Amino acid sequence: MSHTDPDDRPGGPADLAVQVVRLDPDLPLPSYAHPGDAGADLLTTVDVRLAPGERALVPTGISIALPSGYVALVHPRSGLAARHGLSIVNAPGTVDAGYRGEVKVLLVNLDTHKPVELRRGDRIAQLVLQRVERAHFVEVEALPSSVRGSGGYGSTGGFAST
Ligand SMILES: O=c1ccn([C@H]2C[C@H](O)[C@@H](COP(=O)(O)OP(=O)(O)OP(=O)(O)O)O2)c(=O)[nH]1
Numbered sequence: 001m002s003h004t005d006p007d008d009r010p011g012g013p014a015d016l017a018v019q020v021v022r023l024d025p026d027l028p029l030p031s032y033a034h035p036g037d038a039g040a041d042l043l044t045t046v047d048v049r050l051a052p053g054e055r056a057l058v059p060t061g062i063s064i065a066l067p068s069g070y071v072a073l074v075h076p077r078s079g080l081a082a083r084h085g086l087s088i089v090n091a092p093g094t095v096d097a098g099y100r101g102e103v104k105v106l107l108v109n110l111d112t113h114k115p116v117e118l119r120r121g122d123r124i125a126q127l128v129l130q131r132v133e134r135a136h137f138v139e140v141e142a143l144p145s146s147v148r149g150s151g152g153y154g155s156t157g158g159f160a161s162t
């Protein structure tokens with residue numbers, strides 16, 4: 001496989017160094033499936049069986065220290081969502097830069113009929129790192145006007161037929 005961007009390789013200059021502790025040393029670190037992927041796959045350290053509609057807080061076996069000014073978002077994997085109805089209740093989950101506990105995933109089985117069976121080591125979610133701004137909230141009496149104004153919740157229309 002050839003990569004056109006030399007920066008786009010694991011551990012390359014495009015990657016941000018993030019300290020990780022493996023709480024479960026028998027499982028590998030999170031990793032990107034391909035160069036250029038935004039999400040690093042997270043694994044479950046335990047076997048999980050979710051009945052239809054059931055949810056579970058699932059350990060990933062890692063804790064991380066993000067640089068300040070970053071957040072890690074826990075996103076669902078689309079393949080598991082499409083094939084099994086597996087999603088994340090609080091998607092995307094927010095891992096704060098100051099959090100030092102174990103990263104966990106609040107999985108939910110949205111299928112109406114079939115249970116979802118996960119085995120230790122399965123890739124259950126993906127971690128997307130982003131820079132974040134923090135607000136300095138400035139209270140005012142009235143907001144500046146805008147073209148959208150307070151229109152929302154379908155104010156521009158819905159499907160073509162509605
Ligand atoms: O999917 C998630 C969401 C959160 N967390 C951890 C990291 C995060 O920094 C912490 C708190 O998350 P959040 O702020 O979303 O939860 P909260 O209900 O507001 O809890 P807290 O009062 O501790 O902030 O829990 C995870 O490991 N996975």
Ligand SMILES: [Mg+2]
Pocket residue numbers: none
């Ligand atoms: Mg919170």
